[in-house]
Amino acid sequence: xxxxxxxxxxxxxxxxxxxxxxxxxxxxxxxxxxxxxxxxxxxxxxxxxxxxxxxxxxxxxxxxxxxxxxxxxxxxxxxxxxxxxxxxxxxxxxxxxxxxxxxxxxxxxxxxxxxxxxxxxxxxxxxxxxxxxxxxxxxxxxxxxxxxxxxxxxxxxxxxxxxxxxxxxxxxxxxxxxxxxxxxxxxxxxxxxxxxxxxxxxxxxxxxxxxxxxxxxxxxxxxxxxxxxxxxxxxxxxxxxxxxxxxxxxxxxxxxxxxxxxxxxxxxxxxxxxxxxxxxxxxxxxxxxxxxxxxxxxxxxxxxxxxxxxxxxxxxxxxxxxxxxxxxxxxxxxxxxxxxxxxxxxxxxxxxxxxxxxxxxxxxxxxxxxxxxxxxxxxxxxxxxxxxxxxxxxxxxxxxxxxxxxxxxxxxxxxxxxxxxxxxxxxxxxxxxxxxxxxxxxxxxxxxxxxxxxxxxxxxxxxxxxxxxxxxxxxxxxxxxxxxxxxxxxxxxxxxxxxxxxxxxxxxxxxxxxxxxxxxxxxxxxxxxxxxxxxxxxxxxxxxxxxxxxxxxxxxxxxxxxxxxxxxxxxxxxxxxxxxxxxxxxxxxxxxxxxxxxxxxxxxxxxxxxxxxxxxxxxxxxxxxxxxxxxxxxxxxxxxxxxxxxxxxxxxxxxxxxxxxxxxxxxxxxxxxxxxxxxxxxxxxxxxxxxxxxxxxxxxxxxxxxxxxxxxxxxxxxxxxxxxxxxxxxxxxxxxxxxxxxxxxxxxxxxxxxxxxxxxxxxxxxxxxxxxxxxxxxxxxxxxxxxxxxxxxxxxxxxxxxxxxxxxxxxxxxxxxxxxxxxxxxxxxxxxxxxxxxxxxxxxxxxxxxxxxxxxxxxxxxxxxxxx
Ligand code: C2E
Ligand code: CA
Ligand code: CA
Numbered sequence: 001x002x003x004x005x006x007x008x009x010x011x012x013x014x015x016x017x018x019x020x021x022x023x024x025x026x027x028x029x030x031x032x033x034x035x036x037x038x039x040x041x042x043x044x045x046x047x048x049x050x051x052x053x054x055x056x057x058x059x060x061x062x063x064x065x066x067x068x069x070x071x072x073x074x075x076x077x078x079x080x081x082x083x084x085x086x087x088x089x090x091x092x093x094x095x096x097x098x099x100x101x102x103x104x105x106x107x108x109x110x111x112x113x114x115x116x117x118x119x120x121x122x123x124x125x126x127x128x129x130x131x132x133x134x135x136x137x138x139x140x141x142x143x144x145x146x147x148x149x150x151x152x153x154x155x156x157x158x159x160x161x162x163x164x165x166x167x168x169x170x171x172x173x174x175x176x177x178x179x180x181x182x183x184x185x186x187x188x189x190x191x192x193x194x195x196x197x198x199x200x201x202x203x204x205x206x207x208x209x210x211x212x213x214x215x216x217x218x219x220x221x222x223x224x225x226x227x228x229x230x231x232x233x234x235x236x237x238x239x240x241x242x243x244x245x246x247x248x249x250x251x252x253x254x255x256x257x258x259x260x261x262x263x264x265x266x267x268x269x270x271x272x273x274x275x276x277x278x279x280x281x282x283x284x285x286x287x288x289x290x291x292x293x294x295x296x297x298x299x300x301x302x303x304x305x306x307x308x309x310x311x312x313x314x315x316x317x318x319x320x321x322x323x324x325x326x327x328x329x330x331x332x333x334x335x336x337x338x339x340x341x342x343x344x345x346x347x348x349x350x351x352x353x354x355x356x357x358x359x360x361x362x363x364x365x366x367x368x369x370x371x372x373x374x375x376x377x378x379x380x381x382x383x384x385x386x387x388x389x390x391x392x393x394x395x396x397x398x399x400x401x402x403x404x405x406x407x408x409x410x411x412x413x414x415x416x417x418x419x420x421x422x423x424x425x426x427x428x429x430x431x432x433x434x435x436x437x438x439x440x441x442x443x444x445x446x447x448x449x450x451x452x453x454x455x456x457x458x459x460x461x462x463x464x465x466x467x468x469x470x471x472x473x474x475x476x477x478x479x480x481x482x483x484x485x486x487x488x489x490x491x492x493x494x495x496x497x498x499x500x501x502x503x504x505x506x507x508x509x510x511x512x513x514x515x516x517x518x519x520x521x522x523x524x525x526x527x528x529x530x531x532x533x534x535x536x537x538x539x540x541x542x543x544x545x546x547x548x549x550x551x552x553x554x555x556x557x558x559x560x561x562x563x564x565x566x567x568x569x570x571x572x573x574x575x576x577x578x579x580x581x582x583x584x585x586x587x588x589x590x591x592x593x594x595x596x597x598x599x600x601x602x603x604x605x606x607x608x609x610x611x612x613x614x615x616x617x618x619x620x621x622x623x624x625x626x627x628x629x630x631x632x633x634x635x636x637x638x639x640x641x642x643x644x645x646x647x648x649x650x651x652x653x654x655x656x657x658x659x660x661x662x663x664x665x666x667x668x669x670x671x672x673x674x675x676x677x678x679x680x681x682x683x684x685x686x687x688x689x690x691x692x693x694x695x696x697x698x699x700x701x702x703x704x705x706x707x708x709x710x711x712x713x714x715x716x717x718x719x720x721x722x723x724x725x726x727x728x729x730x731x732x733x734x735x736x737x738x739x740x741x742x743x744x745x746x747x748x749x750x751x752x753x754x755x756x757x758x759x760x761x762x763x764x765x766x767x768x769x770x771x772x773x774x775x776x777x778x779x780x781x782x783x784x785x786x787x788x789x790x791x792x793x794x795x796x797x798x799x800x801x802x803x804x805x806x807x808x809x810x811x812x813x814x815x816x817x818x819x820x821x822x823x824x825x826x827x828x829x830x831x832x833x834x835x836x837x838x839x840x841x842x843x844x845x846x847x848x849x850x851x852x853x854x855x856x857x858x859x860x861x862x863x864x865x866x867x868x
Contacts, residue, residue, distance in 0.1 A: 044252030078178035104130030114200030142167035217246040348393030443498035451512040455572035467527035472579035475517035476557035476591040560594035627844035641694035644682035666702035683722035724754030784818020
């Protein structure tokens with residue numbers, strides 16, 4: 001047999017099979033390439049669109065975090081009693097700017113480009129780039145300031161800040177605004193009158209770059225909306241016309257560009273190989289096998305990439321859900337298997353340090369052991385959160401919120417996956433707010449909130465064991481120091497007082513400041529009078545020591561009210577109330593003393609308090625009127641002067657005389673506005689009388705100490721154009737008791753205005769006529785008690801006679817007040833007193849009746865004033 005007959009067809013048969021095979025392989029190759037390319041493009045597309053979402057999500061989150069931080073920060077300034085006291089009315093620029101309570105550090109350290117205090121009408125305080133400016137906020141801000149104020153004031157919860165975006169100096173800025181409120185328990189007034197604090201955070205390129213990099217964003221910046229219409233990752237900033245935009249990572253794009261050349265290479269090689277197969281059929285079959293293998297490998301690579309991408313997509317979804325910072329995965333025994341790139345940025349550790357370690361070694365939770373928490377996460381459960389702590393690479397404790405969900409396959413839970421958000425700043429801000437809400441910012445002492453909480457807890461514990469005493473302390477003489485030397489000195493005094501109070505007490509006692517110059521000491525386990533007396537002696541002694549301030553010795557004192565739990569009960573608010581009442585009594589008893597609560601004080605003080613409130617309202621509502629009582633020449637006929645005497649038209653109690661409210665007004669400083677009103681009203685009325693009638697107005701010693709009485713009188717004289725020579729001021733000798741030298745200076749200054757000075761109630765005090773020599777008085781009024789008794793015996797008459805002759809010798813006009821009988825008038829005439837005043841001639845009369853009396857006496861009509 002010819003071998004060739006077998007040999008020839010063999011190649012052609014083989015070639016036909018190989019060709020078919022080659023064709024099939026070629027077809028498979030083309031399909032493979034097309035489907036691989038298609039899959040690649042789809043994945044790349046997916047990746048890019050995920051990237052857009054991720055970028056937009058993190059940009060928005062970065063901004064949100066900045067808003068939250070700014071809101072927390074502004075709250076710590078605006079919800080603060082001290083700020084309320086200095087900023088609500090007229091802004092205390094010294095406190096805010098000079099003392100840097102709201103000064104340039106807000107720009108230099110905290111980066112706020114603008115700080116403003118506004119009310120409904122205008123800008124009260126403006127700080128731009130740390131510099132004090134006089135301009136209105138609208139010179140900088142595009143948004144309407146009044147709308148901003150309105151938005152803050154109409155919030156249901158006034159303490160919540162608001163935020164918005166607006167152009168500031170033409171550039172987008174984050175505006176945070178909050179109502180300025182006290183953080184103690186005083187009642188809030190009308191929200192429309194609250195001042196508003198505004199912080200402006202200009203979103204400068206530097207700030208944005210920093211913010212962006214903290215969120216793994218590249219080139220976070222601002223762009224005008226119309227220039228980036230086709231950038232879907234942008235985050236628009238409301239009506240500013242700008243959007244926040246970060247550069248896209250475009251992972252799909254990168255993937256395409258890294259795989260396409262390889263694929264193209266494979267395609268070229270395979271095409272060449274196929275061609276070669278046709279020409280070298282036998283050898284090519286081997287090549288075909290190889291190429292097929294290669295393609296399978298490349299398909300496998302694509303498949304792996306596909307899986308990895310799916311996993312990463314899933315991770316991203318988890319991130320988006322938990323809105324967190326770094327992502328982790330563990331196996332079911334909590335051994336860490338994956339940590340995202342952000343892990344290193346946040347913790348400072350490299351992920352290699354922790355991969356393979358147990359998750360519990362990294363994080364701790366003080367409420368639940370981590371392993372227990374994980375074991376409760378079952379397949380059905382939703383993602384759940386846990387607050388954990390850990391030490392970062394620098395050894396600092398940080399807080400994170402971990403959220404986790406189980407990874408499940410057919411065999412059950414095979415591990416856990418989740419996110420960890422860093423909340424260290426949030427926790428710190430929360431702790432700071434907590435501290436601020438419980439402590440007084442100036443002295444660092446517990447405030448009223450903390451006091452109530454402490455008392456409630458202590459009383460709950462002590463009801464059946466240890467007694468407890470509450471001492472309410474009020475400083476004497478603090479207000480004058482604060483008013484005359486300024487708030488910074490007042491603050492120094494309060495800090496020193498806080499220090500001394502802490503020194504006097506033991507560790508388990510509590511010292512709190514309630515505001516102003518009011519402090520409270522709670523003594524634990526001490527309630528006998530002898531112990532408390534000893535403590536109060538020590539405490540008052542300590543506070544009585546002069547406070548040295550820049551070489552000046554400042555003197556203060558203290559009054560203390562004491563309530564004891566064993567007697568006044570175990571209710572915190574009741575104990576405070578009783579101590580407060582006892583304090584009131586201590587002050588009334590003369591300062592620098594202490595007083596124990598007794599039940600009868602309650603009613604007395606209650607009605608006094610009520611009266612005080614009424615009086616405050618009365619000053620506001622002008623419920624006062626003046627009666628006028630004439631003073632006559634000693635003949636009892638010719639009117640020389642008229643004394644203005646104040647009355648209170650009380651809404652329920654009718655017309656009240658001055659003895660019922662002047663002492664209270666003096667103790668509460670209300671005497672100052674009341675005194676000014678009396679002076680003005682009297683001068684205005686007296687302008688309608690004949691020019692030779694003098695006007696007498698009573699001045700209280702409290703007006704000398706609480707206000708600039710010379711300025712007050714000058715202002716009224718200028719304002720009413722009442723001639724100073726017609727005005728007489730009646731002053732009692734008590735004025736000289738407190739501050740002899742100061743009183744003399746004031747009186748000399750009053751004299752220089754051209755007014756006359758009369759010493760009222762002469763003889764009732766300690767003063768002798770010798771006093772009169774040193775002071776610039778023009779006259780004296782002998783007190784009515786002497787006059788009442790001159791008819792009774794020679795002795796009293798002799799005293800009055802002595803006063804008259806001495807007064808005359810000193811060139812003073814001598815008046816007898818309280819003349820009620822003809823007999824008294826007769827005696828005074830004989831003893832040659834100059835002038836008289838009393839019910840006998842005329843009682844104090846209202847304005848209209850007095851005008852009639854004056855007219856009648858002037859026209860010498862036979863109208864007898866005694867019948868009026
Ligand atoms: P005062 O300055 O010694 O005024 C005289 C008081 O004696 C007046 O009482 C007057 O009504 C009363 N009086 C006048 N004639 C007689 C009389 O013949 N017999 C008797 N028994 N009393 C007579 P009033 O109006 O109740 O004022 C009491 C005190 O209240 C005044 O004593 C004065 O110290 C104070 N006061 C009145 N108005 C003012 C005021 O505007 N400012 C201040 N700081 N104190 C005022
Ligand atoms: Ca008088
Ligand atoms: Ca008098």
